[in-house]
Amino acid sequence: MKSCLTFLALLATISLAAQATGRVDYKHLGLSFTVPAGWMGQEAEMGYLIASNTIPGLLMLLPHDQPYSLQQLKEQAQAGLSEANGTNLQLSGPLTELSKNAVGGTFTGTLEWQPAKAYIIGMSNPHGYGITILSITTSEQYSDQYPEYAKSIMKSVTFIKPESKEDINEWKDWMKNVKLTYMESYSSVSPGADGMTGGGYSLSRELDLCGAGYFNYYGSSNISTGSDSASAYNNSNSKGNGSWDIRVGPAGDPELVLQFNDGSTSSYTLTYKDQKLYLNGTRYFRTTQGEYAPSCN
Numbered sequence: 152m153k154s155c156l157t158f159l160a161l162l163a164t165i166s167l168a169a170q171a172t173g174r175v176d177y178k179h180l181g182l183s184f185t186v187p188a189g190w191m192g193q194e195a196e197m198g199y200l201i202a203s204n205t206i207p208g209l210l211m212l213l214p215h216d217q218p219y220s221l222q223q224l225k226e227q228a229q230a231g232l233s234e235a236n237g238t239n240l241q242l243s244g245p246l247t248e249l250s251k252n253a254v255g256g257t258f259t260g261t262l263e264w265q266p267a268k269a270y271i272i273g274m275s276n277p278h279g280y281g282i283t284i285l286s287i288t289t290s291e292q293y294s295d296q297y298p299e300y301a302k303s304i305m306k307s308v309t310f311i312k313p314e315s316k317e318d319i320n321e322w323k324d325w326m327k328n329v330k331l332t333y334m335e336s337y338s339s340v341s342p343g344a345d346g347m348t349g350g351g352y353s354l355s356r357e358l359d360l361c362g363a364g365y366f367n368y369y370g371s372s373n374i375s376t377g378s379d380s381a382s383a384y385n386n387s388n389s390k391g392n393g394s395w396d397i398r399v400g401p402a403g404d405p406e407l408v409l410q411f412n413d414g415s416t417s418s419y420t421l422t423y424k425d426q427k428l429y430l431n432g433t434r435y436f437r438t439t440q441g442e443y444a445p446s447c448n
Contacts, residue, residue: 172191179313179399179402179403181399182282182308183308184212184309187201189206190202190203190300197213199212207289208288208289210287210300212284213282214282215276215282217416218279221252221253221254224275224281228246229246232258238262240261240262241259249272249302252277252281253272253305255273255301256271257269257298262287267287267288267290268289269286270286271301272301274308279399284301314399317404317405328439328445328447329359329438330438330439331435331436331437332355332358332436332443334355335355356370361445362447365393366393366394368392392411395409397421400418404420405420406420407421419431420432
């Protein structure tokens with residue numbers, strides 16, 4: 152249920168002069184929902200905002216930053232929401248499973264230093280990115296109707312496989328049984344009291360994507376400083392294993408999703424330009440044979 156809330160900015164961005172009502176579709180997210188009767192919605196940078204001319208507060212739909220399981224949503228709800236702008240909302244009642252992919256509860260605290268109360272629902276998506284639904288207002292204006300506003304939207308939500316800008320199956324085939332390598336290095340040499348001195352570093356990351364659906368991760372770094380007669384090295388290595396998949400990202404782009412065995416997830420937007428592969432805008436070398444073949448035994 153992670154989200155970034157700036158209440159005054161939200162109020163400034165929503166204008167009810169020409170807003171959407173009824174059914175709303177986001178094909179690139181594989182998401183559709185219905186704006187409740189008496190409310191009007193507008194797309195914003197952080198998500199989708201819904202307001203009313205007669206009912207105080209806001210309804211918000213916020214897409215998740217990565218795929219979350221129902222258990223992960225429960226853990227986030229227990230942790231609450233705390234931000235540096237005076238926003239601190241903590242679970243103040245029981246956390247309820249509303250369906251096989253949704254959990255909801257009442258949260259109380261402050262929103263930009265002002266007393267606030269909200270009913271928040273987290274929904275996981277079997278096809279990718281889920282959403283958080285918030286029904287929020289001031290503590291004084293909150294009533295039993297606000298959970299119903301959020302639940303009304305939840306019941307209208309439909310998740311389908313999102314439409315991609317590119318062929319996801321083609322990406323999956325191209326990324327099977329490959330090694331992805333990122334390399335970075337720097338070195339310098341300059342005169343010193345004891346002769347030539349220098350320093351530098353090297354960094355490498357290797358990711359083996361195996362056809363069976365699992366991956367191996369290798370990372371190493373080397374930092375050195377010294378002179379002609381002395382040097383010091385600091386080495387660290389880390390390995391991780393889990394499963395990988397390629398899905399449609401929030402903007403409709405192909406995205407590599409790594410699900411580590413400890414339950415954590417990492418996502419990378421994939422781009423292929425000028426015969427070069429990029430993960431989140433960073434160049435990676437793709438190799439398949441010889442000493443640069445993936446370790447997929």
